[in-house]
Amino acid sequence: xxxxxxxxxxxxxxxxxxxELRCNYSSSVSVYLFWYVQYPNQGLxxxxxxxxxxxxxxxxxxFEAEFNKSQTSxxxxxxxxxxxxxxxxxxxxxxxxxxxxxxxxxGGGTRVLVKx
Amino acid sequence: KAGVTQTPRxxxxxxxxxxxxxxxxxxxxxSVSWYQQTPGQGLQFLxxxxxxxxxxxxxxxxRFSGRQFSNSRSEMNVSTLELGDSALYLCASSFPGGDTExxxxxxxxxxxx
Numbered sequence: 001x002x003x004x005x006x007x008x009x010x011x012x013x014x015x016x017x018x019x020e021l022r023c024n025y026s027s028s029v030s031v032y033l034f035w036y037v038q039y040p041n042q043g044l045x046x047x048x049x050x051x052x053x054x055x056x057x058x059x060x061x062x063f064e065a066e067f068n069k070s071q072t073s074x075x076x077x078x079x080x081x082x083x084x085x086x087x088x089x090x091x092x093x094x095x096x097x098x099x100x101x102x103x104x105x106x107g108g109g110t111r112v113l114v115k116x
Numbered sequence: 117k118a119g120v121t122q123t124p125r126x127x128x129x130x131x132x133x134x135x136x137x138x139x140x141x142x143x144x145x146x147s148v149s150w151y152q153q154t155p156g157q158g159l160q161f162l163x164x165x166x167x168x169x170x171x172x173x174x175x176x177x178x179r180f181s182g183r184q185f186s187n188s189r190s191e192m193n194v195s196t197l198e199l200g201d202s203a204l205y206l207c208a209s210s211f212p213g214g215d216t217e218x219x220x221x222x223x224x225x226x227x228x229x
Contacts, residue, residue, distance in 0.1 A: 017182030032215045043120070043206055051215050074161035090159065102147050102210050104171045104218060106159040 002027040002093050006107035013081055014115050021110045025090030031093040033074040034104070038088045047089075050074060063114070067103055084116045092098040118142065120209050128227045134195040137224045141188050141209030147171075148190040149218065150182060153204040157173035162205075165190055166212055197228045 007022040025031065032051050036044040048059025057065040066078045074091060091107040121140040124204050141148050150173075151160040161174040165184035182192040188209075194201055204225050208218035 036220075038167050041222070044208075044218075045199045049215075049217065076157075089205075093151070100162050102166075102208075102212065102214060102216065102218065103150055103161050103174075104149070104159075105152075105161070106151075108158045 002029075002031065002095065002105045004023065004091050004093055004105055004107035005017045005082055006089075006110050009108065010111045010113065012113045012115060014085055016080050018077065018079050019081050019085075019112060021065050021089050021091075021112070023107055024046065024071050024092050025074065027093060029095045031095050033065075033067060034092040034094070035059065035063070035074070035076050035105075036090045036092060038090065038109075040087075044090065047076070066105075081112070081114050083114050085112060085116060086092070087112060120219050122205075122207050122221035122224050124224060125222065126227075127223045128229060130196050131197055131199060131228055133197050134193060135197060136191055136193045137207075138154075138192045139191070139192075139209075139221060141170075141207075142219055143180055143225030144218070145209035145211060146188050147212050147216075148188065150185055150190070150192050151206045151208065151210045152176075153206060153223070154202075162192065168190060183198055194226075196212070199228050202228045203228060208219045 003026045007045045014020045034049045035047040050067045058064045093105040132158045135227040139173045147166045164172040204223045206223045207221045210218045
């Protein structure tokens with residue numbers, strides 16, 4: 001079984017300040033890691049994903065995340081946020097058993113509120 | 117190319133009724149997954165279909181069911197609706213494999229009264 005914990009349910013941040021959203025996971029098998037963003041009344045959009053290789057992953061809209069296997073973490077960062085980054089962010093994992101299909105396990109989400 | 121299309125966008129049903137939600141995946145995607153999103157439980161996996169076969173199933177009662185057609189379009193059905201079934205139901209399509217990106221629709225907002 002897999003689980004994902006997002007340590008902060010809400011993160012207020014001022015415009016142009018940096019932000020870090022924390023994500024820890026637990027799994028008995030190797031996993032793939034994802035960050036998705038959800039804007040109000042919308043579905044989810046992929047920001048970035050870690051499959052293998054370099055532990056620093058760059059995504060869309062200036063976001064990046066670092067995979068730390070020893071700490072089972074996959075924290076998301078952005079050096080300078082904009083008002084338009086106000087949204088809910090979800091960390092998710094899926095396992096690497098390709099034949100087993102597509103199933104994402106999500107964390108509880110982190111609401112980011114960017115203040116002017 | 118067209119994204120994932122879910123219909124209807126909004127739905128109000130009465131407790132005890134049943135409901136069918138529809139999802140049209142991105143062209144070429146044969147895997148379709150369904151998720152329930154509520155404020156209390158967050159995003160929870162319902163089930164996944166690939167080539168008309170259910171490959172994965174989440175921990176939901178048998179009132180929740182789904183199917184997939186030969187053109188990869190999928191439907192999910194909830195029978196005997198309960199107030200707690202009120203949620204945003206999201207459909208995602210992808211290529212097969214846990215390493216692929218899931219593309220989500222805008223969801224169907226179901227309200228049970």
